[in-house]
Amino acid sequence: MRIIVVGAEGDVGRAVCKELGSRHELIRAGRSRGDVTVDIADPQSVAAMYTRTGMVDAVVSTAGEVHFGALCEFTRETFMIGLRNKVMGQINLVLGGFDHVAEGxxxxxxxxxxxxxxxxxxAGAATANGALGGFVVGAAIEMPRRQxxxxxxxxxxxxxxxxxxxWFPGHEPVAAGRVGRAFAKSVEGALTGKVIIVG
Structure with missing residues (x-):
């Protein structure tokens, strides 16, 4: 498969590339470096990325900025950082990618x-994460061309x-290899509309 990995240089992106790279052709994408560059918050940049890559079999996004801070100091704008970048940025990849991802x-x-x-x-990250879960569940029943x-x-x-x-007191870290395999389950398996929890 030809797979775009957006955010390939981050910790999650590296885990994905390590897991999938030996079996598939990876196109690494990032904001400032990679085989292609893309600003996922900008739909025109997303469209330009897809024009450069041509048809692919899968898109993996591990990108998305959020703001961390005390809730009482949050403003509409600081909440919007996560909504514009982590949520709408990844949604932009889906909405802009229907015609560039192969059937199935x-x-x-x-x-x-x-x-x-x-x-x-x-709280900003929690909001973004919950929104993405809701989007995936809702979008799965309307995806075109068996995607x-x-x-x-x-x-x-x-x-x-x-x-x-x-920042994560008491949290049990998860092995990067397990995270990579969760992405393999999504890309190489048959699941759709699922929140795949690793942790």
């Missing part, structure tokens, strides 16, 4: 643990603990 192909998005196991200062859609919801990756572990 798939989209796999990424949410995260915080909508089911919250942390202080994580499938799922979202992987990983806990804190073991490789991310040195940078982010202090």
């Amino acid at each position: 192909g798939s989209f796999t998005l990424t949410s995260g643990v915080l909508d089911r196991d919250p942390i202080p200062m994580g 499938r859609i799922n979202v992987v919801s990983p806990g804190l990756l073991d490789v991310s603990v040195p940078r982010y572990g202090a």
Whole structure:
């Protein structure tokens, strides 16, 4: 399969590429580097990416920015960071990709643990994660040309603990390999409309 991996340089993206790279042709995409560059918050940038890549069998998104901060200090604009980037950015990849993903192909998005196991200062991320789960469940019954859609919801990756572990007190890290295999289940399997929890 030809698979676009958006966010390939992040911790989750690297886990995906390690798992799928030996079996498939990967097109690595990122905001500033990769085989192609894309700003997922900009539908025109997403359209340009698909024009460059041509037809693919699957799209995997591990990208999306959110704001972390105390709830009482959140504003509409800081909430919108996650909604514009993590939520609508990944939705842009789906809406712009229908005609560029082969019949029977798939989209796999990424949410995260915080909508089911919250942390202080994580309300923005929890909101984005919950929205993505709802989108996938609703979109699955309307996907064209037998296309499938799922979202992987990983806990804190073991490789991310040195940078982010202090933000996740008491959370049990999940092995990056397990996260990579969850994406393989979505891409290579037959599931659709599922939130695939790893953690």
